[in-house]
Amino acid sequence: MMAAMPELPEVETVRRGLAPHIEGRRIKRLTLHRPDLRFPFPKDFAAHMQGATLVQFARRAKYLLAEMQDKKGARFYWLSHLGMTGRFILTPPPRKTPDDTPRTAGVYAHELAAPVAEKHIHVDMVFDDGTHLAFADPRRFGFMDKIEGAPERSPFLARLGPEPLGNDFNQAVLLAAAQGRQTPVKNFLLDQSVVAGLGNIYVCEALFIAGISPRRKAANLGVKRVARLVPAIRDVLARAIEAGGSTLRDFAHEDGAMGYFQHDFKVYGRAGDICSAPHCSAKVMRLVQSGRSSFYCPNCQR
DNA sequence: ATGGGGGCCTGCCGGC
DNA sequence: TGCCGGCAGGCCCCCA
Incomplete structure (x- = not known):
């Protein structure tokens, strides 16, 4: 068992976990630390976000949109990326008591308490119902942006290929993209x-399932092989999303940290x-490609 | 155009 | 016990 880095399934799990808590809600306060x-x-990020309503919480690739x-x-659009270690931490509103009246400037007592004690919280948000949403990211590989106009024209999204679980990703498309590409698959x-x-x-896992060596030129x-690879990619992602979804049941708790479910x-x-x-009795091997570890079975993957 | 490598950043872990 | 180097890797950017 190990914790997965935020690739598509983890980001999708975060999206599914957060959406019902924040969609349709207005951001009352947003604080950058x-x-x-x-x-x-x-x-003007904080100023623009404050007072705005989150209409729909979607995902594109590894981005939350x-x-x-x-x-x-x-x-407008609020774009966020979890990088390597980014996490959203959601704290549902505590039950209000009759004496919980606004203190100053409409801020309720229950909003003043720090929702979580954790290092590396860089963004804090409070929604109109008292829901807290914090963003923590120790390594700060994540980022946030604000998009005016069509989101697909954002420099972060403009060059993205098809969603692997969508109809635009298929064997013909992948085969065409691989034409002439001398880089390893x-x-x-x-x-x-x-x-x-x-x-x-998930690249390592998909290549294993498809029986393709990570060294093979695209x-x-x-x-x-493409006919095996496309369903392998789809399956490994879909299963991981299912596994993430099963963790959502326990989500609405105090430490509502998301996105790092356990997975085999x-x-x-x-x-x-x-x-x-x-x-197969071969040993799983590790090799370094472009500075990154690839894991594979030399017997099963050719 | 394409491929490869550096840099960002912090926590963790193994070795001494 | 503490320090320190190596490693983890998503994505941008630069260079050949």
Whole structure:
């Protein structure tokens, strides 16, 4: 068992967990505890978010994309990325008591208490019903942005390839994208412009399921391997989302931290273990490609 | 255009 | 026991 980094299934799990708590709610206060994460927060970020209503909480690749309606009724989008260690921590509103009247400027007593005691909380939000949403990110590889206009024109989203679980991702598309690509299939699948949402872990797992060596050049995949690879990618992601979904049942608690559910992997992080495939006694190997670990079974993957 | 590598950033872990 | 190097990797950016 190990905790998965935020790739598509983890981000989707976060989305599903948070959406029912924040959709349709107005942001009463938003506090930044530092001027930047990986990038500086956009100018007027807090001011624009404050008083805005979160209309819909969606996902694109590994990005969370919230449709917002500001105080004047204008639409904009709040984009966030969890990076490597980013987490949203949700605290549902405590039950109000009769004497819980506004203190200053309409702030209720129950809103003054710190919802969580944790290091590395960089953003705090309070919604109109008292729901707290904090963003913590020790390594600050995550970031947030504000998008005016069509979200697909955001520089962060413009170059993304198809969603791996959508109809735009299929064997013909993947085969065409692989034409002439001399890079190993491992690197190829990590390229978010090829298919958007895979990270190191699920690429390793998908290649294992498809029986393809991470070393194989993308251009040499061929129709047969692509025909195995596409469903392998879909299956591994869909199963991981299911596994994440099963953790949501316990979500609405005090420490509502999200996105790092436990999950079993066949090869990732298992160097030296015997391959889990039936009748295979080879050892799972680790190799470094472009500075990243690949795990694979040299017997099952060619 | 494409591929490869550096840098960001902190927590953790193994070795001495 | 404490220190320290290596490692983890998503994504942008630069260079060949």
